[in-house]
Amino acid sequence: MMRFTYLLAVCATCAWAILAGGKPAFATSYYVNCSASSNGMGTQANPWNTLNSPNAHTFVPGDNLYFMRGTTCSGEVKPLGSGSSSAPITVNAYGSGAQPIVNGGTTYSADFYLLNQSYWTIENIAFLQGIYHGIDIEASGNTSVNGITITNVTATGATYGSQIRGDSGEINVNADGTDSATISNVTIQGAIVGNSSVSEGIYVNAGNTQSMTGAKGSNISISLSNVSNVYGDGILVVDASNVTLNSNVITQSGKCPSCSNTNSTPGPIWVWNTTNAVMSWNESYNNTSWGAVDGGGMDVDYYNQNVTAEYNYLHDNKGYCVSVFGSQNTTTVNSVIRFNVCINNNNNAAAQSQGDFYLNTWDGGSLNGVQIYNNTSYWDSTLASNQEFLDNGATFTGSNPSFYKNNLVYSPLQYPGMINAASPITLSNNLYYSSASSPEYWFGYNGTWWSSFSAYQSGSGQDLNSMVANPLLGDPGYDVDNVWPTSQYQPQAGSPAIGAAVNVCNGISGCSMGGNDFLGDPLPSSLWIGAIQEN
């Protein structure tokens, strides 16, 4: 009886430990202090002082690997083992003060490297230099990597001189694109990335890059991160489903001084070959491109399905505000661009024709459903080939609705190019205005151009409920860099934009305009033209 009671108690304790905490009874914490005078046993009292020790250890679910704050370890962290869904392996900091630094210098490919390992959490570590990557998480063969969480890290100063997309990246979460390897359930939050000569700031390639039907990873989230000053793309997610890119700041991407490949021009924040992605509340500014295309604020590239770009502030970029592309004999399906504010974009003098909203297809690609509504633009591109909304001869297929509605365009130009669109895109309830004296507006539809708004309306049959009128904004003048648009882009009392918008979802099954405007306020019952509504 005594033995039975003893066993019962042991079993109860173990069972509870697994159910309540999810952590195995024998998880261990290991400690690294690279300032310690001798290499210890990995305990807090007697820590390791070299990365060779943790790199030779196989960690088990629930283990922790701690680095001493205020210290620097030279080399590459390359631990072995995987955690579990209920007990990830955690890499973190201990002690107090500045984050511990791992510096791969110019010797190691990455500061932190995992291959085919799941359920790792990396937080509160500063990764400095490394040749190609600060953090490099790889999946190869047929491996499905799961559960990668990266929180509150910095990854800066990687030294490689990128020449083409994908050759390097500060935070690189990468499934081998030629097989069925995938990476799912990736969360990157609060990362400070950049000041380096690598291609991508944050790059998540979650599956197979060979086709739209290849393996995809799922549940990719990147938020609260700041990417600045990288050679190529700021934040790029490919081959994934269920993607959220929320509340990030991206600036000075595309800075490569010697890149020339025009097939991989850079963008600050974009998705490719994704299904169900939302890019929201991001700020993207002062980004550029070495080529005649891209370098815009945000891109819904080809191979994408069900992507929404909303509530973003996109300004001072060399290229478009938001683009939607189709290519490689595939169709980009259901793109929604709404409640964004675009200011002072499209100033790349070497660029081909672009617009704040730019649609393009090539190599047999097509678009099926592009909804552009309730955006506000300050349109001041002086390049004659640019129009605020430019459909660059895109091919449309399918029956999903494509339209441009409820948008507010304010321009200081004498000859603003406003529209260059074609069927099946429909336009209505937009407001166009130039503050120049005696402006001459240009509108194009199906290849015909008009410099009179009324002639455009009657000739095209489009924009019948739209207007050319002063929107009476608070102060629409262009402000200096880095200043958020505020009341100066909000229609004031008496504005013809007030109550002049339409519910774009009327007659569209399953359509929703979302709950808020650009300022986060609920949409009023009587909708306004533009991104900012009554509040």
Add this chain to the structure above:
Amino acid sequence: MKSTRLLYFVLVFAMSFALVAPSHPQARSMAPDAGPSILVHQRIRDRIYPTVRGGTFHLMASPHRPLLLAFLQVLPDSAATPSRSEALFLQSMEHQYAARGLRVAAIDGSSMVSHRSPFHDDLLNASYDWHLTFPLLEDHNGSAAHEFHVRTVPTVVLIDDTGIIVQAWEGFTPPALLAQGIERLLGGPLGRVPELTTK
């Protein structure tokens, strides 16, 4: 012997539960209580607070400058709380408006949620882990939150260069709203009368 061993496992069981039981998700946010709201249009007192990285911070600068002051729940520092989001955009405001004289600071309001004062080292680490570029101030006994009538975190108040609270926002506030208030204070276009905004 039998009862001793049994008691041992009962104690292990109880202690383990106390150590690792997950906190309630509601602890991540806090609804405004029924107390009085922020004293918009009132003049603040020139308090001096210790910053977690050392030194002190005067609410009233000399020469006087406007101040964007936030009450944030800084701990736990790896959680995706509304305060964490607010911190990112407070830094954005500092980056954009510091050249025009705006100061930004945050007072730790973690105790409003946890009902205990955080350890200094935890706050110090959080200031680094959030990569804060503005001062994080310690409010040991919650006196600052009490004095400002803070009812929830995050709360952000905008104080003009004479020490008057001209705007306050309760709950997470998007950067465009913060900028709207700042622009108005710094000489931007006139808008609505400053007021308490509860998101």
